[in-house]
Amino acid sequence: MDNGQLQVDGPLAGPFPDTETLAARACELMTGQGGASAGLAGSEYCALHYYAPDEGAYYLSYLSDVRRQLDTYSRKTCEMPTAxxxxxxxxxxxxxxxxxxxxNRQFSPGDLQTTWNPSRAVDKETGRSFHRALYLFFRERTGVCNAYRYDYASKVISALRDGQWIPIGRTVDDSGNIQMLDGADWLP
Incomplete structure (x- = not known):
């Protein structure tokens, strides 16, 4: 856009009744793109997830593979849309x-150093408050697609397991360092 923001169209997918269903479907869509599960030679894709108050439903935007910096062998990027x-x-x-x-199935320190301001959003009609979150999707070699969520407000990292968000860790500083919860890990 003229103001420098990256804008994406929507929706690519939805409506979904909840964020769990949205994340499960988004995981399949995003990791199914060309190179999205190709290891160190692969590519990242970015999208927005959003809520439609009039419908009470969640949506996923179209995907972007726009980059402002070149990928390296071990670091993959895509610019996050903000509009x-x-x-x-x-x-x-x-x-x-x-x-x-x-x-890699884990959030990078760079993923966890960024924030979405404000970290909460409010539906002006109903007063309902939402925590904003960053989702991460990774397809295992077995074909299983794992979804993770970083809550910008609470700083909690959750894994989508059996259709539910399960807290597995939290960031402990502004550098994106993670402390896993007792007995929790990236895989069940």
């Missing part, structure tokens, strides 16, 4: 962004 154009849902509330990692 949405959904002509049918002009009052949509952006709840955050999501991306895949082609080579």
């Amino acid at each position: 949405l154009r959904d002509l049918k849902r002009v009052n949509a509330i952006i709840l955050g962004a999501g991306h895949n990692h082609p080579h």
